[in-house]
Amino acid sequence: MTNAHDAATRHTAEVEACLARVRRGDDGAGNELVELLYPQVIRIARAHLPRAMSEEDLAQEVFMKIFAKLDQFRGDTAPFEHWIARIAHNTCLDFLRMQKRRPELRYADLEENEVEVLMNEHSIRERTHEAAPEELAAREILEKLFATLSPADQMILRMLDLQQLAVAEICQQTGWNASLIKVRAWRARRKLQATCRKLQAEGQL
Amino acid sequence: MNTSDNMSQQRQAKDRDPADTYHRLVKLARRAEASSESSHADKAPPFFAARVMARVQAQRKVDRVKRVSPWEIVGWKAVWASLAVVALVSVWAGPDALAFNHAPGEIDLFTTGLEAIEDARFSGLELL
Structure with a gap:
């Protein structure tokens, strides 16, 4: 339990350090941030995956939105993980909305x-x-x-x-x-x- | 998880009919999910991050171009060109040449221009 907690704390610290570097314009840190956030994003994408879409494509769309909105993250209302989760869920929701709904089974x-x-x-x-x-x-x-x-x-x-x-x-x-x-x-x-x-x-x- | 969440989950569990087909399907599907979760790797595939960053850079370039519209570029060019013309003329003829009211004896750019054209016309005719 303590080990898991320590690992989570270390992961959060790594993400925050990486985020600060990305905001300073370090492109190499962008690759690192994608690698660090990938497990969280892919789990959400996999859970809500719309038909005829690969989980990797969906994850890419999520990351595109994350980088487009990165300047809007202030960190005073919600932690970065929750902010990422919200973007991932909203992207999945947008793709599910595009998918044709089956009227009746x-x-x-x-x-x-x-x-x-x-x-x-x-x-x-x-x-x-x-x-x-x-x-x-x-x-x-x-x-x-x-x-x-x-x-x-x-x-x-x-x-x-x-x-x-x-x-x-x-x-x-x-x-x-x-x-x-x-x-x-x-x-x-x-x-x-x-x-x-x-x-x-x-x-x- | 807070107390109200616990209570609502307990209430939901109590409400569930064991013969309820939906919940039976959920139970089975959850096991399938658990099996597939364990077989999935959560590490990003090779070059995934590089592909994402390439798309991000391309998108940023597109956004930069979109932010400055062509009309804006032409508009600003026109403004700078007219300012440059005004500056050149004022250097050539003096700042008063551009004023609307000219005191007698001062250079009037419009009249000077007309005179120059007239002169050129006559010298052209003379040549003929």
Whole structure:
């Protein structure tokens, strides 16, 4: 725990030193800053990756925005990590908005293995290094279900349910209001639960 | 995580029906995510930082050009050119030559110019 805390403190100090050099116009420090921020940016990009876009392209777009807005960062309202997270989330949201939203998910849209996972209660197997086929199928169904939601609702459910972030963390990372997040999550979950019930009813016909 | 967050998460967990398909899918998908997370490297791929910085530099150049519009460049050039003409004329004919009201006997640039043209015309005619 102490080691992790020390590593985080060291990382923050490195980022701040690098940021100061970039602001002084040191181009070499820009490369170093990208290397230091890459893990944080790629995790966010990977979590909200829109279809037909590679995570590396999305990360590049995030970095372009970071460097374009670097002069606007004052550091008095939020730490640099939160500022980076907000830019990354907003960039993902912009790309999700550009993506065409699926109006409705039908039973016919599901693959055979997805139908099996949806219709049958799977016993949760022992955790292995590789993802089990039903786990991958479940992720595919969830992607299809999320595609029926608005981009902001998708992001909230991904962060709350898949990444298991606390509401306070989501507020810090996105700048959204806590009650808004809770209300949107509740409505989105209800919508997805209803869709699942509808799909199962269609499958039993 | 604060107390209200803890309480709301507990309430959500209590509300969840174990047979709820959405939450069953989430549970399975989370395991798939965990497996894929462990297989992903979080280190930037080779030349990623260099590619980003090249794009940043190119974008900065574009922004610099965009900031000064062509009209502005032409406008400022015109202003500097007219100032240079005024300065040259005032050096050549004296600052009073540019004034609108000329005292008698002073050089009037307009009249001097006309006289010069007339002279050139006559000398041209004489040559013919």
